[in-house]
Every structure is written in structure tokens, then in C-alpha cells.
Amino acid sequence: MKNQDDHLNHAIIEFYEKLSSWEMAVVKDNGFSLPQVHIVEILGLNGPMRMKELAGKIGVTTGTLTVQIDKMVKAGLVLRRAHETDRRSILVELTDPGQVMFEEHDKLHMQLTTDLTVQFSEAERAQMLDFFNRINKEF
Amino acid sequence: MKNQDDHLNHAIIEFYEKLSSWEMAVVKDNGFSLPQVHIVEILGLNGPMRMKELAGKIGVTTGTLTVQIDKMVKAGLVLRRAHETDRRSILVELTDPGQVMFEEHDKLHMQLTTDLTVQFSEAERAQMLDFFNRINKEF
DNA sequence: CCATATAGTTCGTTAATCAAAGTAATAATC
DNA sequence: GATTATTACTTTGATTAACGAACTATATGG
Numbered sequence: 001m002k003n004q005d006d007h008l009n010h011a012i013i014e015f016y017e018k019l020s021s022w023e024m025a026v027v028k029d030n031g032f033s034l035p036q037v038h039i040v041e042i043l044g045l046n047g048p049m050r051m052k053e054l055a056g057k058i059g060v061t062t063g064t065l066t067v068q069i070d071k072m073v074k075a076g077l078v079l080r081r082a083h084e085t086d087r088r089s090i091l092v093e094l095t096d097p098g099q100v101m102f103e104e105h106d107k108l109h110m111q112l113t114t115d116l117t118v119q120f121s122e123a124e125r126a127q128m129l130d131f132f133n134r135i136n137k138e139f
Numbered sequence: 140m141k142n143q144d145d146h147l148n149h150a151i152i153e154f155y156e157k158l159s160s161w162e163m164a165v166v167k168d169n170g171f172s173l174p175q176v177h178i179v180e181i182l183g184l185n186g187p188m189r190m191k192e193l194a195g196k197i198g199v200t201t202g203t204l205t206v207q208i209d210k211m212v213k214a215g216l217v218l219r220r221a222h223e224t225d226r227r228s229i230l231v232e233l234t235d236p237g238q239v240m241f242e243e244h245d246k247l248h249m250q251l252t253t254d255l256t257v258q259f260s261e262a263e264r265a266q267m268l269d270f271f272n273r274i275n276k277e278f
Numbered sequence: 279c280c281a282t283a284t285a286g287t288t289c290g291t292t293a294a295t296c297a298a299a300g301t302a303a304t305a306a307t308c
Numbered sequence: 309g310a311t312t313a314t315t316a317c318t319t320t321g322a323t324t325a326a327c328g329a330a331c332t333a334t335a336t337g338g
Contacts (some may be wrong), residue, residue: 008264009245009252010184011271012158017181017196018278019155024198035294042156045149052316057156059163064295066318088303088316106148113148116274124270125147131267132150135255139157174325190286203326205287227285227334 026108032075035060035068037105040077040094044102048093050083077101165247171214174199174207176244179216179233183241187232189222216240 027037035058042057043049049057055065069092072078077098083089094102117125166176174197181196182188188196194204208231211217216237222228233241256264 004265004268005253006249008256008268008271009249011268011275012252013180013184013248014275015271015278016155016158016162017184018275019151020159021196021198022278028198033293041152045152045156050316051318057160059160059167060294061296062317063297063319067294070318083316086304086316090317109152110145110148113151114144116277117147118277119273120270126143127266128270129143129147129150131259131263131270132147132154134258136150136153136157138255138257139154139161172324191284199325200327201286202288202328206325209287222285225285225335229286 022112026105030105032101036072036075036077039068039072039092040098040102041105043078043092043094044099044106048081048091050089050091052089054092072098161251165244169244171240175211175214175216178207178211178231179237179241180244182217182231182233183238183245187220187230189228189230191228193231211237 023037024034027034030037032040038058039054042054046057051062051065051069055062058065060068069078069080073080076095078092079095081091081093083091117128120128162176163173166173169176171179177197178193181193185196190201190204190208194201197204199207208217208219212219215234217231218234220230220232222230256267259267
């Protein structure tokens with residue numbers, strides 16, 4: 001006894017699962033770990049942010065994040081910078097190589113997005129964007 | 140110099156990140172591990188499937204999956220069943236408690252979907268569903 | 279048949295994670 | 309403005325997840 005909303009819900013979950021699986025496959029080929037690519041992705045999209053905020057976004061404790069950021073600093077992908085007003089806080093930001101990595105990864109996403117919406121009209125793509133924007137705002 | 144398609148791409152990634160973060164938060168509260176909930180979710184949506192296929196969907200090796208399924212069998216969430224025609228293969232399926240767990244988790248997703256689209260008209264929700272269906276088909 | 283490929287398991291090792299304890303800075307209370 | 313509580317981050321020890329390679333069993337194709 002499935003209604004329209006169940007279908008929408010399951011379509012969203014299916015999309016999420018497929019994207020998740022795609023992401024893992026893509027990451028496996030590029031030498032970096034999934035959490036690290038995840039961090040690069042978030043910093044690339046949102047800009048520098050505090051450890052706490054970043055940990056929240058990827059869903060790990062700050063302890064876990066500290067270890068990951070240590071590795072990424074060593075690998076030259078990110079750097080730690082002092083927070084201007086709150087000296088307890090630290091801002092994590094992409095280095096130039098980190099930014100390059102983000103852009104390359106983003107290109108793959110862009111290609112996927114293009115492929116998935118290849119049969120969409122301009123108007124449909126615009127509407128899809130509007131839907132996502134409204135949903136993200138609500139999230 | 141961002142165009143429309145870049146925005147759509149980034150809106151999709153943002154949605155994915157938020158959903159991913161939401162999923163982690165939800166899972167953390169219910170006592171089971173993320174991979175296990177993930178498996179329940181996939182089996183609930185797609186029905187019984189072979190180890191190989193399931194491993195592909197969640198993006199791990201079959202070796203990793205064997206260990207997880209062992210735990211889940213012990214926990215009473217899934218069971219192993221012989222494949223009818225291929226005796227090398229094994230079908231993994233949800234037990235009744237596993238199905239219950241799926242349905243409860245699915246309810247949370249449903250609530251989220253409802254919340255996120257609360258300002259959508261009926262027609263917009265229908266169109267959104269159509270978009271996701273077409274994208275998932277292409278994926 | 280025999281060789282090769284495929285599905286799943288086992289096992290040793292590495293990576294990721296958490297929780298708890300520790301440090302330092304800020305905010306709140308009195 | 310001194311004290312207490314809270315917040316941000318790090319460190320550490322233990323647990324869990326993951327990979328890859330070796331192994332068993334079945335299937336497939338000369």
C-alpha cells in the first residue's frame with residue numbers, strides 16, 4: 001500500500017545509495033582514503049572551517065578528525081590556521097594542492113551530474129536545481 | 140565563473156553530504172553500526188541478494204561483507220539462504236526482526252522527506268519524484 | 279576431462295573510530 | 309574580577325571495519 005510520498009522517499013534513498021557507491025568506487029582509484037576525500041570535498045565546497053564544525057559535517061568525533069587532519073597536513077592537502085577571534089578554535093583550509101584535488105574530484109562529480117541529467121531539458125535542469133536548493137535550505 | 144550546471148552539481152553534492160551526515164546521526168542513536176544499518180536499508184529496498192552484489196552496493200570486498208553478515212546473522216537481523224540454481228552463491232535476506240528494523244528506519248527517512256518537502260505542492264512533489272526516477276534509471 | 283573463472287570464507291594486517299582523559303581558552307555566575 | 313562551567317581541540321588506548329591474499333567449492337568453456 002505505497003503512496004506517492006513513499007515512492008519519493010525511496011527514490012531519494014536509492015539515489016543516495018547509488019551516489020554513495022559511486023563515490024567509493026571513484027575514491028578507491030585515486031590513492032586517498034574515503035574520509036580524506038570527504039574532507040577535501042567539504043572544505044572545497046564550504047571554504048575553511050573549524051574542527052568542530054567539520055567533524056559535525058562528516059559525522060565523526062573531533063578526536064577522530066584530529067588524526068585525519070594530521071595525516072592530511074603531512075600529505076600537504078590542508079593546513080591549520082589560527083581562528084581570528086577565538087583562540088581555542090582552529091581553522092582548517094585547503095592548500096593549493098588540496099584545492100587542485102578538490103577541483104579534479106569535482107570534475108568527476110560534474111561529469112556524473114551531466115550524464116545523469118543528459119535527457120533533461122534546460123527548463124527541467126533549472127527546476128531540479130530549484131528543488132535541490134529549497135530542500136537543502138530546509139535541511 | 141559558475142554556470143547553472145555547476146550549481147546543480149554542487150546542490151546535489153550538498154544534499155548528499157547532508158543526507159550522509161543525517162544518516163550517521165540517526166544510526167548513532169539506535170545501537171547498530173552504520174554498515175549494518177546500511178545493509179538492512181539495501182536489503183529492505185531491494186529484497187534478498189547475493190553476497191557479491193550486496194558487497195558491490197555498499198562498496199566493500201566480499202571478505203569484509205562476510206564478517207558483517209556473520210555478526211548480523213548472530214544478531215538475528217538477516218539469514219543466509221541457498222541460491223536455487225548456483226550452489227556457489229548465497230542469498231542474504233532480512234529476517235522478520237530485520238524487516239521490522241528496516242521499516243522503523245524507513246519511517247525516519249519518510250519523516251525527513253516529508254519535512255524537507257513540506258513547502259512543495261503536490262505537483263512539485265510529483266515532478267521531483269519523476270526527476271529522481273529518471274536520474275536513478277540513468278545511474 | 280581439464281583449465282579457468284567465479285562466489286564466498288578465513289586470516290593477518292592496517293586504518294578508522296570512539297570514549298575518556300588532558301590542556302587551554304572562553305563564557306557565565308556570583 | 310575571581311571562580312566555575314563550558315567549549316575546542318588533542319592524545320591515548322581499545323575496538324571495529326576494511327583490505328588483500330590464500331583457500332574451498334562450484335560453474336563454465338575449451
